[in-house]
Structure formats: structure tokens, C-alpha cells
Amino acid sequence: MARPHLGPRRSYPLRLDPALLAAIERLAAAEIRSVNGQIEALLREALVARGIGVKAGEDDAAPRGDPP
Template sequence: MTKKAFALRLDPAVHAAVERLAASELRSANAQIEMLLREALARRGIEVPVAKPPKRGRPKKGE
């Protein structure tokens, strides 16, 4: 899974609120913003599939 990086300009008060919310839910601010965007899209009827995480560890023999 690759993620697209881009600059996001936020009002400092909004950023501080996101950081507080993220800390209370044990997430990074980036993960919190992504979750909030997914929730907002879902409320508008736009479902975004969650990407599968990359496989971890060594590949099995024969793969």
C-alpha cells in the first residue's frame, strides 16, 4: 500500500484540535485526518475502500 503525500494548510486552531483528538484516540494526526475524511465521505454516500496492508515477513518458499 502506498500513500500519496501532499501539503495540507490548516488553520493552527484546527490543527491543534486534530492533534488533541488524535492523542485521545492514540493515533497520529495524519491517521486522524484520514479517518475524519473517510467519515465525512461516508456521510455523503461516498465509500472509499480500505487498502490492504502490505505483507510482512519473509515470503514462503515457492512464492
Template sequence: MASPGKKSYPLRIDPALWEQLQRLAANDLRSVNAEIEFLLREALARRGIRVASAREEGGQGDPP
């Protein structure tokens, strides 16, 4: 189940690509989901688009 404030989206992905994502995630000590999110943010940043995380926007998990 998705965390509060996170959008859930079913993703169909090529098995070979999934295997590479699993390897990359393991090397980076992340879940595959977190790795995909990281890679998407990285790709957007290369295009000059910065997306603030929920934490940066004062979302859940921030101390009072």
C-alpha cells in the first residue's frame, strides 16, 4: 500500500529492465520503487525541472 501523500500507479515494465533496476537499487541500498523515483527525479532535473519531495513541502514525517 502507498504511503500517505504518495500516488500509487501500476507500472508494466520489461523484465530485463526490471532486473537492471533491481541490481541498481540493491547497489544504492534502495527499494526498486525508491530507485525508480530517484531516477525519475534525476531525469527531470536534467531537463531543468525540480520536483520538491513531500518532506521538502512540509509533508508527513517532518518534525513539528
């Protein structure tokens, strides 16, 4: 599946319970993704489930509010 260029990525240290990480690794392998890609996909799914949309490449530094 082709992915659009997402621009520069930010790093974030993440501590996970070993059992949770093992489950994510199994799911990533089943879906042929990297663990990092799987975590990102799960986070996006969780946000959508809560009604929070995130556009690909959206950045914290993006201006908020109404456009000029």
C-alpha cells in the first residue's frame, strides 16, 4: 500500500509493558508492518474512534483557528 510522503517525523520515547509490546509485535507481523507503523496505526484508529481526525502530515506547529 502506497503511503503519501508524511514529511519530517518526530521521535518520542515510549515505555510499554513487555506483554503489550509482544502483542503489538505479533499484530505488526500479521499485518506486515513495522512495530512503529503498527503503533501509529493503532493510535490513529483510537483517535478516529473518539471522533478526533488527524490528517497525514499534520503538525503541532500548524496554525489553529480560522484561516486569514
